Amino acid sequence: MFGDIMGMMGKLKETQQKIEETKKRLDTVLIDEQSNDGLLKATLTANRKVKSITIDDSLLEDKEQLEDYLILVMNKAIEKATNVNEAELAAVAKDGMPNIPGMDMFK
Template structure:
């Protein structure tokens, strides 16, 4: 019915290894986000870990700093999420076996 089951299992294991390797690589991809014309800058990894926050000394208002920080983080995390999803989907698609009747990736 499914053909070479052991071959499919090997492909699934290979796909899992590719996904894990991709997750590790995503830790090395840095994404920047900024707000207030560069007054607040953040750097996150593609796995959405915050690596750096830089706040200009020009900013003194606590509420403004908080607002700009939220904006900058959301921008960076949105980019990180897009990159992460695309990379993991590519790794999964590349390693998945072709199972007849299951059009998993079109």
């Protein structure tokens, strides 16, 4: 039984390391989003850090329109990045979970 516990602890530690490696890798995964007309573009990492925003000059003339564009595009980009982030981390966590009776909620 003690060996089983040590094996589970080792597996959990290995899984934690894989999760940390995945988080670092997600800093290099880029998510691009743009407005329907292409006047505003944003790039985020899968860890939801903004890398770039490109604004067409025509949007600079209307502050309210620019704000609306920013809200819409950034929300869509954040949602996509969150989906990628959660899927990647869940896959690593699920793969690395030891078989503990009663803890099958991750499978």
